[in-house]
Amino acid sequence: QKEVEQNSGPLSVPEGAIASLNCTYSDRVSQSFFWYRQYSGKSPELIMSIYSNGDKEDGRFTAQLNKASQYVSLLIRDSQPSDSATYLCAVNPVEYGNKLVFGAGTILRVKS
Amino acid sequence: NAGVTQTPKFQVLKTGQSMTLQCAQDMNHNSMYWYRQDPGMGLRLIYYSASEGTTDKGEVPNGYNVSRLNKREFSLRLESAAPSQTSVYFCASSARQGIGYTFGSGTRLTVV
Numbered sequence: 001q002k003e004v005e006q007n008s009g010p011l012s013v014p015e016g017a018i019a020s021l022n023c024t025y026s027d028r029v030s031q032s033f034f035w036y037r038q039y040s041g042k043s044p045e046l047i048m049s050i051y052s053n054g055d056k057e058d059g060r061f062t063a064q065l066n067k068a069s070q071y072v073s074l075l076i077r078d079s080q081p082s083d084s085a086t087y088l089c090a091v092n093p094v095e096y097g098n099k100l101v102f103g104a105g106t107i108l109r110v111k112s
Numbered sequence: 113n114a115g116v117t118q119t120p121k122f123q124v125l126k127t128g129q130s131m132t133l134q135c136a137q138d139m140n141h142n143s144m145y146w147y148r149q150d151p152g153m154g155l156r157l158i159y160y161s162a163s164e165g166t167t168d169k170g171e172v173p174n175g176y177n178v179s180r181l182n183k184r185e186f187s188l189r190l191e192s193a194a195p196s197q198t199s200v201y202f203c204a205s206s207a208r209q210g211i212g213y214t215f216g217s218g219t220r221l222t223v224v
Contacts, residue, residue: 008152032210043202043215044155051210088154090212097162098143098209099170104154 002027002093006103015112019076023089023103026070032092033065033072034100039085048074079110114138118203118216125193125223133188133219135203143206144186145170145213146178148199155202161186193223 003026013019021035032051036044050056050063050072062075072091076083086105093101116137125131137144146158157170159178167178175197177189186205190197200220204213 032212034212036212043218044213046212046214049212092210098206099145099157099160100213102147102155104152 002030002091002096002101004089004091004101004103006087006089006106008104009107010109011106012109012111013079015079015081015110017079017110019079019083019108019110021074021076021087021089021106021108022071023073024071025089025091025101027091027093027101028067028070029095030067030091030093033063034090034092035061035063035072035074036088036090036102037085038088038105044088076108079108081110081112084108084110116203116205116214116216118201118219120219121217122220123222125190125221127194127223129193130189130191131193132190133201133203133221134185135187135216136185137203137205137214138184139205139207139214140183141205141207141214142183143208144180145204145206146176146186146188147202147204148172148197149202149218150199158188158201193221195223197221198223 035048038044048063089103090100145160147155161180164183203216
């Protein structure tokens, strides 16, 4: 069974700070990596995908991937109270076809 | 612009009762999935359908059955509900490997 590990948190950051969320995975040949945001009582929403080593930026979000170290991270700049949610990391091992393996999520709390 | 539609949103069952959770997507996606989400355990795959006419077991299939009725619809059936099946159930779909999922709004199921 492929594994995806995340710190459950909660991670508390002040408004305007950078929030850094981390994820490690066990499968060396995974090719696709995703970050989902899930508000309390709601369904997961895809916010970032990354496929190559390095950084990918989209607005206030930056995803970072290091395949050699088997970790993927999500940076949220200028954090807002509306960013308070659970962030799920998901990995797509090559041999799993379309199936994703999810981490248990990190709770982020942004304090105003 | 419905995306993935799940019904019902809430359900309370007595132990031993049966029910079917319905899921439909209007994005012409090939693959569909059923996950359950429990506190601290993240999203766990119950069953999936890589394409119309095919279904396969996921990580936690015991106590469940599925039907891929056509390309749009993928239902999950609990034949004899047990308290351990109390959970939030999410249906999701994806177009192809390497593309993230789109989730439905979820069904909150309580078995008493």
